Amino acid sequence: MRHRLYYFLPDIDSARRSFDDMLLSRIEQRHIRFISSDPLPPDMPEASFLIKTDVLHGAAAGMIVGAILGIAFGALLIVYFDLGQATVLVTTLMGILFGGWASSMAAAAIPNSQLKVFYPDLEKGRILMIVNVPARRVEEIEKMLAARHPEMKFGGEEPHIPVFP
Template identity: 50%
Template sequence: MRRRLYYMLPDVPSARALLDELLLARIEERYMHFWAKEGTPLPDMPEANFFQKTDLVHGVESGILTGGALGVIGGALLVQFPPEGLQLPMVAILFTGIAGVLFGAWASGMVAAAIPNSRLEAFRQGIESGKVLLMVDVPFQRVREIEDMVEKRHPEFKFGGVEPHIPAFP
């Protein structure tokens, strides 16, 4: 189980220094994600990807729930009140539920892909002013250790909080 820590770093050299320190602390590079202003080069640093910058994952999750619920309700209504001359089996509820899940995931995913990640809204102003956001996923038992290490070595780095739940997908 991992927790995501957020740090707002003043510039790219500071971000690079923290990357090196986290690597020395045995945090793998694949668990670190840097996000800087568009056009800012991040040499040899893992950048945040599309899934971390947009609300795609949240949108697909919401679409699955909403589409599935509406599909099941629609299927139940079709079975209960079928069109004239048609008798639908109970399995129609399952098929409409699956169709609702697929359509809901697709439709809300398309919309959410164009929306910036709402969890990162608090950091957007800092990023636009030239700062660098670090998102680092650390094992639950090492959260306190990593927080203390960064605070002791770099008191000027702004700690942005801990996200209690890391989606498995991004």
């Protein structure tokens, strides 16, 4: 498992130095992302669409609602039209697919609700660094960043990030 660490940096130069330190600490580039209200330089990895928006949360919620509605619709079809019991399975799968798709499309326009607490600092021009580190290395990385980057502000930690996000 990985832990997601959030750090605020005051400017691009500080962000670049911290990015280099993370690479030197053998944290792969794919586990380091930056979010800024201003455009980032092309050599700095920007957070993906999935991190910036609520697509994943929306898809999960839509799949749950779609499954419930699919079960209910399938049960109604069985009761009123005397269809086979496989109808419930088919309508449930259709509900899951449609619910996940429709909800993810709506959630694509919504900023990530987990990052909502960081928006005031982002609006002030700070840069948010999001780092996914192995659980066993969290303390080591935190100490290294605190020692090398006193200008950096710790934004929090989120445990239990899957290894393959």
